[in-house]
Amino acid sequence: MSPAALPIRIEDPDDERIAGFRQIREKDLVQRQGRFIAEGTVVLSLLAESHANDGDFGAEALLVLENRLAGLEPVLAKFPADVPLYVASRPVMNAIAGFDIHRGVLAIGMRRRHPDAKTVLAHLPAGALVVVAGGISNHDNIGSIFRNAAVFGADAVLLDETCCDPLYRKAIRVSVGTVFKLPFVLGGSHHDLIASLNEAGFSLYGLSPQGQVDIRQIRPTGRMALLTGAEGEGLPAEILNSIQTARIPQAPGVDSLNAATATGIALFAIASAMGRL
Amino acid sequence: MSPAALPIRIEDPDDERIAGFRQIREKDLVQRQGRFIAEGTVVLSLLAESHANDGDFGAEALLVLENRLAGLEPVLAKFPADVPLYVASRPVMNAIAGFDIHRGVLAIGMRRRHPDAKTVLAHLPAGALVVVAGGISNHDNIGSIFRNAAVFGADAVLLDETCCDPLYRKAIRVSVGTVFKLPFVLGGSHHDLIASLNEAGFSLYGLSPQGQVDIRQIRPTGRMALLTGAEGEGLPAEILNSIQTARIPQAPGVDSLNAATATGIALFAIASAMGRL
Numbered sequence: 001m002s003p004a005a006l007p008i009r010i011e012d013p014d015d016e017r018i019a020g021f022r023q024i025r026e027k028d029l030v031q032r033q034g035r036f037i038a039e040g041t042v043v044l045s046l047l048a049e050s051h052a053n054d055g056d057f058g059a060e061a062l063l064v065l066e067n068r069l070a071g072l073e074p075v076l077a078k079f080p081a082d083v084p085l086y087v088a089s090r091p092v093m094n095a096i097a098g099f100d101i102h103r104g105v106l107a108i109g110m111r112r113r114h115p116d117a118k119t120v121l122a123h124l125p126a127g128a129l130v131v132v133a134g135g136i137s138n139h140d141n142i143g144s145i146f147r148n149a150a151v152f153g154a155d156a157v158l159l160d161e162t163c164c165d166p167l168y169r170k171a172i173r174v175s176v177g178t179v180f181k182l183p184f185v186l187g188g189s190h191h192d193l194i195a196s197l198n199e200a201g202f203s204l205y206g207l208s209p210q211g212q213v214d215i216r217q218i219r220p221t222g223r224m225a226l227l228t229g230a231e232g233e234g235l236p237a238e239i240l241n242s243i244q245t246a247r248i249p250q251a252p253g254v255d256s257l258n259a260a261t262a263t264g265i266a267l268f269a270i271a272s273a274m275g276r277l
Numbered sequence: 278m279s280p281a282a283l284p285i286r287i288e289d290p291d292d293e294r295i296a297g298f299r300q301i302r303e304k305d306l307v308q309r310q311g312r313f314i315a316e317g318t319v320v321l322s323l324l325a326e327s328h329a330n331d332g333d334f335g336a337e338a339l340l341v342l343e344n345r346l347a348g349l350e351p352v353l354a355k356f357p358a359d360v361p362l363y364v365a366s367r368p369v370m371n372a373i374a375g376f377d378i379h380r381g382v383l384a385i386g387m388r389r390r391h392p393d394a395k396t397v398l399a400h401l402p403a404g405a406l407v408v409v410a411g412g413i414s415n416h417d418n419i420g421s422i423f424r425n426a427a428v429f430g431a432d433a434v435l436l437d438e439t440c441c442d443p444l445y446r447k448a449i450r451v452s453v454g455t456v457f458k459l460p461f462v463l464g465g466s467h468h469d470l471i472a473s474l475n476e477a478g479f480s481l482y483g484l485s486p487q488g489q490v491d492i493r494q495i496r497p498t499g500r501m502a503l504l505t506g507a508e509g510e511g512l513p514a515e516i517l518n519s520i521q522t523a524r525i526p527q528a529p530g531v532d533s534l535n536a537a538t539a540t541g542i543a544l545f546a547i548a549s550a551m552g553r554l
Binding site: 042140144147148150151152153176178181216248249250251254255256257258260261264265268269272276277 | 319417421424425427428429430453455458493525526527528531532533534535537538541542545546549553554
Protein backbone atom coordinates (compact mmCIF):
# COMPACT_ATOMS: atom_id res chain seq x y z
CA MET A 1 0.00 0.00 0.00
CA SER A 2 1.39 3.41 -0.90
CA PRO A 3 -0.02 6.92 -0.48
CA ALA A 4 -2.46 7.78 -3.22
CA ALA A 5 -0.74 11.12 -3.86
CA LEU A 6 3.04 11.32 -4.35
CA PRO A 7 4.70 13.27 -1.52
CA ILE A 8 5.77 16.81 -2.39
CA ARG A 9 8.79 17.98 -0.40
CA ILE A 10 8.56 21.43 1.22
CA GLU A 11 11.90 23.10 2.06
CA ASP A 12 10.76 26.68 2.64
CA PRO A 13 8.23 27.52 5.38
CA ASP A 14 7.13 30.47 3.21
CA ASP A 15 6.19 28.19 0.29
CA GLU A 16 2.77 29.36 -0.90
CA ARG A 17 1.49 25.80 -1.40
CA ILE A 18 1.38 25.21 2.37
CA ALA A 19 0.02 28.68 3.30
CA GLY A 20 -3.08 27.07 4.85
CA PHE A 21 -0.94 25.29 7.45
CA ARG A 22 0.88 28.46 8.54
CA GLN A 23 0.67 29.71 12.17
CA ILE A 24 -2.09 27.34 13.18
CA ARG A 25 -2.73 28.76 16.64
CA GLU A 26 -3.39 32.19 15.17
CA LYS A 27 -5.81 30.62 12.69
CA ASP A 28 -7.60 28.94 15.62
CA LEU A 29 -8.58 32.39 16.81
CA VAL A 30 -9.81 34.05 13.65
CA GLN A 31 -12.44 33.46 11.02
CA ARG A 32 -11.46 30.30 9.17
CA GLN A 33 -13.91 30.61 6.25
CA GLY A 34 -15.34 27.11 6.54
CA ARG A 35 -11.91 25.51 6.76
CA PHE A 36 -10.47 23.58 9.69
CA ILE A 37 -7.28 21.83 10.81
CA ALA A 38 -7.43 18.14 11.71
CA GLU A 39 -4.56 16.31 13.43
CA GLY A 40 -3.76 12.73 14.41
CA THR A 41 -4.41 9.40 12.72
CA VAL A 42 -7.85 8.46 14.14
CA VAL A 43 -9.22 11.91 13.30
CA LEU A 44 -7.73 11.81 9.81
CA SER A 45 -9.19 8.37 9.15
CA LEU A 46 -12.70 9.69 9.78
CA LEU A 47 -12.03 12.74 7.62
CA ALA A 48 -10.79 10.45 4.82
CA GLU A 49 -13.97 8.36 5.12
CA SER A 50 -16.17 11.43 4.76
CA HIS A 51 -14.05 12.69 1.83
CA ALA A 52 -14.19 9.36 0.00
CA ASN A 53 -17.91 8.71 0.60
CA ASP A 54 -19.08 12.17 -0.51
CA GLY A 55 -19.86 13.07 3.12
CA ASP A 56 -20.20 16.61 4.47
CA PHE A 57 -16.43 17.02 4.94
CA GLY A 58 -13.54 16.95 2.50
CA ALA A 59 -9.76 17.23 2.75
CA GLU A 60 -7.86 19.90 0.82
CA ALA A 61 -4.25 19.07 1.71
CA LEU A 62 -2.07 16.97 4.03
CA LEU A 63 1.21 17.93 5.71
CA VAL A 64 3.34 15.15 7.19
CA LEU A 65 6.62 14.99 9.09
CA GLU A 66 9.10 13.24 6.78
CA ASN A 67 10.27 10.63 9.31
CA ARG A 68 6.65 9.63 10.02
CA LEU A 69 5.72 9.12 6.37
CA ALA A 70 6.24 5.34 6.35
CA GLY A 71 4.34 4.75 9.61
CA LEU A 72 1.44 6.91 8.46
CA GLU A 73 1.00 5.16 5.11
CA PRO A 74 -2.15 3.26 6.17
CA VAL A 75 -4.04 6.46 6.96
CA LEU A 76 -2.55 8.51 4.10
CA ALA A 77 -3.58 5.81 1.63
CA LYS A 78 -7.23 6.46 2.55
CA PHE A 79 -7.06 9.86 0.79
CA PRO A 80 -7.36 9.92 -3.00
CA ALA A 81 -4.63 11.27 -5.29
CA ASP A 82 -6.28 14.67 -5.76
CA VAL A 83 -5.49 15.60 -2.12
CA PRO A 84 -1.91 16.95 -2.22
CA LEU A 85 0.47 15.39 0.30
CA TYR A 86 3.24 17.70 1.52
CA VAL A 87 6.23 16.44 3.47
CA ALA A 88 8.62 18.48 5.60
CA SER A 89 11.48 18.02 8.07
CA ARG A 90 10.70 18.75 11.72
CA PRO A 91 12.35 22.23 11.72
CA VAL A 92 10.42 23.23 8.58
CA MET A 93 7.12 21.75 9.84
CA ASN A 94 7.45 23.52 13.20
CA ALA A 95 8.33 26.79 11.46
CA ILE A 96 5.19 26.44 9.31
CA ALA A 97 2.78 25.49 12.10
CA GLY A 98 4.31 27.77 14.74
CA PHE A 99 4.64 25.07 17.39
CA ASP A 100 5.78 21.47 17.79
CA ILE A 101 3.38 19.16 15.92
CA HIS A 102 4.11 16.00 17.86
CA ARG A 103 1.40 13.99 16.12
CA GLY A 104 3.37 14.47 12.90
CA VAL A 105 0.38 14.84 10.58
CA LEU A 106 -2.05 17.66 9.79
CA ALA A 107 -4.86 18.09 7.29
CA ILE A 108 -6.71 21.13 6.04
CA GLY A 109 -10.34 20.24 5.59
CA MET A 110 -13.49 22.03 4.60
CA ARG A 111 -17.19 21.58 5.10
CA ARG A 112 -18.78 20.84 1.74
CA ARG A 113 -22.42 21.21 2.71
CA HIS A 114 -24.37 23.06 5.42
CA PRO A 115 -27.73 21.28 5.71
CA ASP A 116 -30.25 22.98 8.00
CA ALA A 117 -31.99 21.25 10.93
CA LYS A 118 -35.11 20.39 8.90
CA THR A 119 -33.08 18.69 6.17
CA VAL A 120 -30.99 16.73 8.68
CA LEU A 121 -34.06 15.60 10.65
CA ALA A 122 -35.94 14.62 7.49
CA HIS A 123 -33.23 12.07 6.64
CA LEU A 124 -33.29 10.32 10.03
CA PRO A 125 -34.94 6.92 10.66
CA ALA A 126 -38.26 6.44 12.50
CA GLY A 127 -36.63 5.51 15.84
CA ALA A 128 -34.02 8.27 15.73
CA LEU A 129 -32.11 9.57 18.75
CA VAL A 130 -30.78 13.14 18.62
CA VAL A 131 -28.69 15.35 20.93
CA VAL A 132 -29.48 19.07 21.12
CA ALA A 133 -27.15 21.50 22.90
CA GLY A 134 -27.47 25.21 23.64
CA GLY A 135 -24.87 27.65 24.94
CA ILE A 136 -21.94 25.23 25.11
CA SER A 137 -18.96 27.59 24.89
CA ASN A 138 -16.17 25.18 25.83
CA HIS A 139 -14.40 23.26 23.05
CA ASP A 140 -13.67 20.29 25.30
CA ASN A 141 -17.36 19.94 26.10
CA ILE A 142 -18.46 20.29 22.46
CA GLY A 143 -15.93 17.64 21.43
CA SER A 144 -16.98 15.31 24.28
CA ILE A 145 -20.66 15.66 23.39
CA PHE A 146 -19.90 14.41 19.86
CA ARG A 147 -17.74 11.56 21.15
CA ASN A 148 -20.46 10.43 23.57
CA ALA A 149 -23.18 10.81 20.92
CA ALA A 150 -21.20 8.62 18.51
CA VAL A 151 -20.37 5.98 21.15
CA PHE A 152 -24.07 5.54 21.98
CA GLY A 153 -25.15 5.60 18.36
CA ALA A 154 -27.03 8.93 18.26
CA ASP A 155 -28.15 9.88 14.75
CA ALA A 156 -27.42 13.61 14.77
CA VAL A 157 -26.30 16.57 16.90
CA LEU A 158 -28.08 19.94 16.77
CA LEU A 159 -26.26 22.97 18.24
CA ASP A 160 -27.87 26.36 18.69
CA GLU A 161 -26.16 29.51 17.40
CA THR A 162 -24.62 30.25 20.85
CA CYS A 163 -22.54 27.04 20.89
CA CYS A 164 -18.89 27.18 19.90
CA ASP A 165 -17.70 25.63 16.64
CA PRO A 166 -17.20 21.83 16.68
CA LEU A 167 -14.72 22.32 13.83
CA TYR A 168 -12.33 24.24 16.08
CA ARG A 169 -9.05 22.28 16.19
CA LYS A 170 -9.29 21.24 19.85
CA ALA A 171 -12.97 20.27 19.59
CA ILE A 172 -12.19 18.01 16.60
CA ARG A 173 -9.38 16.37 18.59
CA VAL A 174 -11.51 15.80 21.71
CA SER A 175 -14.33 14.41 19.55
CA VAL A 176 -11.81 11.86 18.19
CA GLY A 177 -13.00 12.87 14.72
CA THR A 178 -16.66 11.98 15.31
CA VAL A 179 -17.61 15.51 14.15
CA PHE A 180 -16.92 14.14 10.64
CA LYS A 181 -19.15 11.11 11.16
CA LEU A 182 -22.29 12.40 12.89
CA PRO A 183 -24.59 14.72 10.92
CA PHE A 184 -24.67 18.07 12.72
CA VAL A 185 -26.18 21.53 12.48
CA LEU A 186 -24.78 24.68 14.12
CA GLY A 187 -27.19 27.61 13.99
CA GLY A 188 -30.59 28.97 14.83
CA SER A 189 -31.98 29.62 18.28
CA HIS A 190 -32.90 26.96 20.79
CA HIS A 191 -36.52 27.80 19.94
CA ASP A 192 -35.98 27.23 16.21
CA LEU A 193 -34.42 23.84 16.91
CA ILE A 194 -37.27 22.85 19.24
CA ALA A 195 -39.83 23.87 16.59
CA SER A 196 -38.06 21.75 13.94
CA LEU A 197 -37.91 18.76 16.32
CA ASN A 198 -41.60 19.06 17.20
CA GLU A 199 -42.49 19.24 13.53
CA ALA A 200 -40.43 16.11 12.85
CA GLY A 201 -42.32 14.20 15.56
CA PHE A 202 -39.64 14.02 18.25
CA SER A 203 -40.31 13.55 21.98
CA LEU A 204 -38.18 16.19 23.70
CA TYR A 205 -36.54 15.81 27.11
CA GLY A 206 -34.56 18.67 28.67
CA LEU A 207 -31.80 17.51 31.02
CA SER A 208 -31.69 19.27 34.38
CA PRO A 209 -30.78 18.29 37.95
CA GLN A 210 -34.35 19.48 38.75
CA GLY A 211 -35.97 17.47 35.94
CA GLN A 212 -39.48 16.04 36.56
CA VAL A 213 -38.75 12.45 35.55
CA ASP A 214 -35.88 10.21 36.64
CA ILE A 215 -34.04 9.42 33.36
CA ARG A 216 -34.15 5.72 34.29
CA GLN A 217 -37.97 5.75 34.25
CA ILE A 218 -38.44 7.04 30.69
CA ARG A 219 -39.98 4.51 28.28
CA PRO A 220 -39.20 5.99 24.86
CA THR A 221 -41.53 5.69 21.91
CA GLY A 222 -40.70 6.87 18.41
CA ARG A 223 -38.09 9.60 17.90
CA MET A 224 -36.25 10.98 20.93
CA ALA A 225 -34.32 14.22 21.47
CA LEU A 226 -32.20 15.00 24.55
CA LEU A 227 -31.54 18.69 25.23
CA THR A 228 -28.63 20.00 27.27
CA GLY A 229 -27.79 23.56 28.31
CA ALA A 230 -24.72 25.64 29.09
CA GLU A 231 -22.09 24.72 31.67
CA GLY A 232 -23.11 26.21 34.99
CA GLU A 233 -26.51 27.69 34.17
CA GLY A 234 -28.01 24.73 32.31
CA LEU A 235 -31.11 25.13 30.13
CA PRO A 236 -33.02 28.43 30.49
CA ALA A 237 -36.18 28.21 32.66
CA GLU A 238 -38.45 29.18 29.75
CA ILE A 239 -37.26 26.15 27.78
CA LEU A 240 -37.52 23.81 30.79
CA ASN A 241 -41.09 25.05 31.26
CA SER A 242 -42.04 24.35 27.64
CA ILE A 243 -40.90 20.71 27.32
CA GLN A 244 -40.65 17.50 29.35
CA THR A 245 -37.62 17.38 31.64
CA ALA A 246 -35.48 14.54 32.96
CA ARG A 247 -32.99 14.34 35.81
CA ILE A 248 -30.00 12.07 36.35
CA PRO A 249 -30.22 10.94 39.99
CA GLN A 250 -27.22 11.91 42.11
CA ALA A 251 -25.93 12.08 45.68
CA PRO A 252 -27.25 15.09 47.63
CA GLY A 253 -25.14 18.15 48.45
CA VAL A 254 -22.73 17.89 45.50
CA ASP A 255 -22.37 20.06 42.41
CA SER A 256 -23.99 18.46 39.33
CA LEU A 257 -22.31 16.64 36.44
CA ASN A 258 -20.37 18.34 33.67
CA ALA A 259 -22.68 19.04 30.67
CA ALA A 260 -20.90 16.59 28.33
CA THR A 261 -20.83 13.80 30.95
CA ALA A 262 -24.52 14.35 31.72
CA THR A 263 -25.29 14.04 28.01
CA GLY A 264 -23.27 10.80 27.88
CA ILE A 265 -25.16 9.29 30.81
CA ALA A 266 -28.54 10.36 29.45
CA LEU A 267 -27.67 8.86 26.06
CA PHE A 268 -26.60 5.61 27.73
CA ALA A 269 -29.90 5.42 29.64
CA ILE A 270 -32.15 6.35 26.71
CA ALA A 271 -30.31 4.32 24.05
CA SER A 272 -30.59 1.36 26.46
CA ALA A 273 -34.33 1.96 26.97
CA MET A 274 -34.78 2.23 23.18
CA GLY A 275 -33.13 -1.18 22.80
CA ARG A 276 -30.36 0.33 20.66
CA LEU A 277 -27.47 -0.94 22.84
CA MET B 278 -21.26 38.24 58.27
CA SER B 279 -17.62 39.36 58.01
CA PRO B 280 -14.41 37.47 57.19
CA ALA B 281 -13.06 35.67 60.23
CA ALA B 282 -9.55 37.04 59.64
CA LEU B 283 -8.99 40.78 59.15
CA PRO B 284 -7.71 41.52 55.62
CA ILE B 285 -4.00 42.32 55.38
CA ARG B 286 -3.18 44.67 52.52
CA ILE B 287 -0.27 43.66 50.24
CA GLU B 288 1.34 46.50 48.23
CA ASP B 289 4.60 44.84 47.17
CA PRO B 290 4.57 41.67 45.01
CA ASP B 291 7.88 40.74 46.67
CA ASP B 292 6.35 40.76 50.17
CA GLU B 293 7.58 37.56 51.86
CA ARG B 294 4.19 36.89 53.46
CA ILE B 295 2.67 36.01 50.06
CA ALA B 296 5.70 34.07 48.75
CA GLY B 297 3.57 30.93 48.42
CA PHE B 298 1.34 32.63 45.83
CA ARG B 299 4.24 33.75 43.64
CA GLN B 300 4.54 32.61 40.00
CA ILE B 301 1.82 30.00 40.24
CA ARG B 302 2.30 28.43 36.81
CA GLU B 303 5.95 27.70 37.59
CA LYS B 304 4.90 26.12 40.88
CA ASP B 305 2.43 23.92 38.95
CA LEU B 306 5.41 22.28 37.29
CA VAL B 307 7.74 21.64 40.21
CA GLN B 308 7.65 19.74 43.47
CA ARG B 309 5.12 21.48 45.69
CA GLN B 310 5.99 19.73 48.97
CA GLY B 311 2.45 18.69 49.83
CA ARG B 312 1.04 22.14 49.14
CA PHE B 313 -1.47 23.12 46.47
CA ILE B 314 -3.25 26.15 45.02
CA ALA B 315 -7.04 26.25 45.05
CA GLU B 316 -9.06 28.83 43.12
CA GLY B 317 -12.72 29.83 42.81
CA THR B 318 -15.57 29.96 45.31
CA VAL B 319 -17.03 26.44 45.03
CA VAL B 320 -13.58 24.88 45.38
CA LEU B 321 -12.72 27.14 48.33
CA SER B 322 -15.97 26.28 50.09
CA LEU B 323 -15.06 22.59 50.06
CA LEU B 324 -11.52 23.37 51.24
CA ALA B 325 -12.96 25.45 54.09
CA GLU B 326 -15.26 22.57 55.07
CA SER B 327 -12.33 20.16 55.26
CA HIS B 328 -10.26 22.72 57.19
CA ALA B 329 -13.02 23.37 59.73
CA ASN B 330 -14.02 19.72 60.22
CA ASP B 331 -10.48 18.43 60.76
CA GLY B 332 -10.56 16.76 57.34
CA ASP B 333 -7.50 15.70 55.35
CA PHE B 334 -6.99 19.21 53.89
CA GLY B 335 -6.26 22.55 55.50
CA ALA B 336 -5.85 26.13 54.26
CA GLU B 337 -2.67 28.08 55.01
CA ALA B 338 -3.46 31.46 53.47
CA LEU B 339 -5.93 33.29 51.23
CA LEU B 340 -5.23 35.97 48.60
CA VAL B 341 -8.14 38.04 47.31
CA LEU B 342 -8.56 40.79 44.75
CA GLU B 343 -9.54 43.93 46.70
CA ASN B 344 -12.61 44.79 44.63
CA ARG B 345 -13.96 41.24 45.06
CA LEU B 346 -13.63 41.23 48.85
CA ALA B 347 -17.24 42.19 49.60
CA GLY B 348 -18.73 39.70 47.13
CA LEU B 349 -16.54 36.87 48.42
CA GLU B 350 -17.44 37.42 52.10
CA PRO B 351 -19.75 34.35 52.29
CA VAL B 352 -16.94 31.97 51.30
CA LEU B 353 -14.16 33.81 53.16
CA ALA B 354 -16.21 33.69 56.36
CA LYS B 355 -16.04 29.88 56.24
CA PHE B 356 -12.31 30.04 57.09
CA PRO B 357 -11.35 30.60 60.74
CA ALA B 358 -9.28 33.57 61.92
CA ASP B 359 -5.99 31.66 61.99
CA VAL B 360 -5.95 31.52 58.17
CA PRO B 361 -4.40 34.84 57.09
CA LEU B 362 -6.39 36.78 54.48
CA TYR B 363 -4.27 38.90 52.12
CA VAL B 364 -5.78 41.51 49.84
CA ALA B 365 -4.21 43.10 46.77
CA SER B 366 -5.10 45.35 43.85
CA ARG B 367 -5.34 43.71 40.43
CA PRO B 368 -1.87 44.86 39.22
CA VAL B 369 -0.24 43.61 42.46
CA MET B 370 -2.18 40.31 42.40
CA ASN B 371 -1.30 39.68 38.75
CA ALA B 372 2.36 40.52 39.45
CA ILE B 373 2.35 38.01 42.31
CA ALA B 374 0.59 35.18 40.49
CA GLY B 375 2.26 35.79 37.13
CA PHE B 376 -1.00 35.83 35.15
CA ASP B 377 -4.51 37.26 35.29
CA ILE B 378 -6.42 35.62 38.17
CA HIS B 379 -9.91 36.27 36.86
CA ARG B 380 -11.57 34.28 39.62
CA GLY B 381 -10.21 36.86 42.09
CA VAL B 382 -9.46 34.45 44.93
CA LEU B 383 -6.70 31.95 45.64
CA ALA B 384 -5.84 29.74 48.59
CA ILE B 385 -2.69 27.87 49.53
CA GLY B 386 -3.65 24.57 51.07
CA MET B 387 -1.87 21.53 52.35
CA ARG B 388 -2.65 17.90 52.88
CA ARG B 389 -2.64 17.19 56.63
CA ARG B 390 -2.74 13.39 56.51
CA HIS B 391 -1.76 10.68 54.03
CA PRO B 392 -3.74 7.58 54.99
CA ASP B 393 -2.80 4.41 53.06
CA ALA B 394 -5.29 2.28 51.12
CA LYS B 395 -5.83 -0.17 54.01
CA THR B 396 -6.68 2.61 56.45
CA VAL B 397 -9.08 4.30 54.02
CA LEU B 398 -10.83 1.01 53.16
CA ALA B 399 -11.11 0.02 56.84
CA HIS B 400 -13.20 3.12 57.54
CA LEU B 401 -15.74 2.52 54.74
CA PRO B 402 -19.27 1.18 55.32
CA ALA B 403 -20.41 -2.39 54.55
CA GLY B 404 -22.03 -1.45 51.21
CA ALA B 405 -19.19 0.77 50.03
CA LEU B 406 -18.56 1.78 46.41
CA VAL B 407 -14.99 2.68 45.41
CA VAL B 408 -13.31 3.91 42.22
CA VAL B 409 -9.81 2.67 41.40
CA ALA B 410 -7.76 4.23 38.60
CA GLY B 411 -4.37 3.32 37.15
CA GLY B 412 -2.18 5.27 34.75
CA ILE B 413 -4.38 8.35 34.39
CA SER B 414 -1.87 10.99 33.32
CA ASN B 415 -4.25 13.77 32.29
CA HIS B 416 -5.31 16.35 34.90
CA ASP B 417 -8.70 16.88 33.28
CA ASN B 418 -9.46 13.16 33.51
CA ILE B 419 -8.29 12.89 37.13
CA GLY B 420 -10.44 15.88 38.08
CA SER B 421 -13.45 14.50 36.18
CA ILE B 422 -13.12 11.09 37.85
CA PHE B 423 -13.41 12.78 41.27
CA ARG B 424 -16.37 14.90 40.16
CA ASN B 425 -18.21 11.85 38.80
CA ALA B 426 -17.36 9.79 41.89
CA ALA B 427 -18.76 12.51 44.16
CA VAL B 428 -21.91 13.01 42.07
CA PHE B 429 -22.76 9.31 42.28
CA GLY B 430 -21.89 9.06 45.96
CA ALA B 431 -18.75 6.89 45.77
CA ASP B 432 -17.03 6.48 49.15
CA ALA B 433 -13.36 6.74 48.11
CA VAL B 434 -10.97 7.00 45.15
CA LEU B 435 -7.79 4.90 44.94
CA LEU B 436 -5.12 5.98 42.44
CA ASP B 437 -2.05 3.92 41.65
CA GLU B 438 1.41 5.51 41.72
CA THR B 439 1.38 6.13 37.94
CA CYS B 440 -1.61 8.49 38.13
CA CYS B 441 -1.02 12.25 38.11
CA ASP B 442 -1.63 14.32 41.25
CA PRO B 443 -5.29 15.26 41.93
CA LEU B 444 -3.96 18.24 43.90
CA TYR B 445 -2.51 19.80 40.76
CA ARG B 446 -4.25 23.16 40.28
CA LYS B 447 -6.18 22.23 37.12
CA ALA B 448 -7.27 18.85 38.50
CA ILE B 449 -8.66 20.55 41.62
CA ARG B 450 -10.58 23.02 39.43
CA VAL B 451 -12.03 20.32 37.13
CA SER B 452 -13.01 18.24 40.20
CA VAL B 453 -14.99 21.28 41.42
CA GLY B 454 -13.21 20.80 44.77
CA THR B 455 -14.46 17.23 45.32
CA VAL B 456 -10.80 16.15 45.84
CA PHE B 457 -11.22 17.77 49.29
CA LYS B 458 -14.40 15.84 50.02
CA LEU B 459 -13.78 12.27 48.88
CA PRO B 460 -11.19 10.22 50.78
CA PHE B 461 -8.40 9.34 48.34
CA VAL B 462 -5.09 7.54 48.17
CA LEU B 463 -2.36 8.14 45.57
CA GLY B 464 0.35 5.50 45.61
CA GLY B 465 1.25 1.84 45.37
CA SER B 466 0.95 -0.33 42.31
CA HIS B 467 -2.31 -1.50 40.76
CA HIS B 468 -1.49 -4.92 42.27
CA ASP B 469 -1.08 -3.47 45.79
CA LEU B 470 -4.45 -1.72 45.50
CA ILE B 471 -6.15 -4.88 44.24
CA ALA B 472 -4.65 -6.87 47.13
CA SER B 473 -5.95 -4.32 49.67
CA LEU B 474 -9.40 -4.37 48.07
CA ASN B 475 -9.55 -8.17 48.08
CA GLU B 476 -8.51 -8.22 51.74
CA ALA B 477 -11.25 -5.71 52.56
CA GLY B 478 -13.89 -7.92 50.90
CA PHE B 479 -14.57 -5.91 47.74
CA SER B 480 -16.00 -7.35 44.50
CA LEU B 481 -13.74 -5.98 41.76
CA TYR B 482 -14.85 -5.13 38.23
CA GLY B 483 -12.35 -3.92 35.64
CA LEU B 484 -13.90 -1.64 32.99
CA SER B 485 -13.02 -2.48 29.41
CA PRO B 486 -14.79 -2.31 26.03
CA GLN B 487 -14.06 -6.07 25.88
CA GLY B 488 -15.41 -6.77 29.41
CA GLN B 489 -17.14 -10.13 29.99
CA VAL B 490 -20.34 -8.77 31.57
CA ASP B 491 -22.60 -5.98 30.34
CA ILE B 492 -22.41 -3.37 33.15
CA ARG B 493 -26.25 -3.25 33.15
CA GLN B 494 -26.43 -6.94 34.11
CA ILE B 495 -24.34 -6.74 37.30
CA ARG B 496 -26.27 -7.39 40.53
CA PRO B 497 -23.96 -6.02 43.21
CA THR B 498 -23.64 -7.61 46.63
CA GLY B 499 -21.59 -6.14 49.47
CA ARG B 500 -18.70 -3.84 48.68
CA MET B 501 -17.99 -2.88 45.07
CA ALA B 502 -14.87 -1.53 43.35
CA LEU B 503 -14.75 -0.25 39.76
CA LEU B 504 -11.32 -0.21 38.11
CA THR B 505 -10.38 1.99 35.19
CA GLY B 506 -7.14 2.15 33.20
CA ALA B 507 -5.13 4.70 31.24
CA GLU B 508 -6.51 6.74 28.35
CA GLY B 509 -5.93 4.84 25.14
CA GLU B 510 -4.50 1.55 26.42
CA GLY B 511 -7.02 0.87 29.21
CA LEU B 512 -6.27 -1.66 31.95
CA PRO B 513 -3.28 -3.99 31.33
CA ALA B 514 -4.22 -7.51 30.13
CA GLU B 515 -2.69 -9.16 33.21
CA ILE B 516 -5.07 -7.20 35.46
CA LEU B 517 -8.09 -7.85 33.21
CA ASN B 518 -7.22 -11.56 33.36
CA SER B 519 -7.07 -11.59 37.18
CA ILE B 520 -10.45 -9.96 38.02
CA GLN B 521 -14.03 -9.81 36.77
CA THR B 522 -14.52 -7.39 33.87
CA ALA B 523 -17.46 -5.28 32.75
CA ARG B 524 -18.22 -3.48 29.49
CA ILE B 525 -20.35 -0.45 28.75
CA PRO B 526 -22.36 -1.34 25.62
CA GLN B 527 -21.79 0.97 22.67
CA ALA B 528 -22.41 1.40 18.96
CA PRO B 529 -20.07 -0.68 16.75
CA GLY B 530 -17.16 0.81 14.81
CA VAL B 531 -16.55 3.84 17.05
CA ASP B 532 -13.64 4.64 19.36
CA SER B 533 -14.53 3.96 23.02
CA LEU B 534 -15.51 6.45 25.73
CA ASN B 535 -13.06 8.76 27.50
CA ALA B 536 -11.78 7.12 30.74
CA ALA B 537 -13.48 9.65 33.04
CA THR B 538 -16.80 9.46 31.18
CA ALA B 539 -16.70 5.65 31.23
CA THR B 540 -16.11 5.77 34.99
CA GLY B 541 -19.09 8.13 35.37
CA ILE B 542 -21.39 5.83 33.39
CA ALA B 543 -20.21 2.73 35.27
CA LEU B 544 -20.78 4.53 38.60
CA PHE B 545 -24.28 5.56 37.49
CA ALA B 546 -25.12 1.97 36.53
CA ILE B 547 -23.64 0.33 39.64
CA ALA B 548 -24.84 2.95 42.16
CA SER B 549 -28.32 2.49 40.62
CA ALA B 550 -28.09 -1.31 40.92
CA MET B 551 -26.92 -0.92 44.55
CA GLY B 552 -30.03 1.16 45.28
CA ARG B 553 -27.88 4.14 46.26
CA LEU B 554 -29.46 6.58 43.78
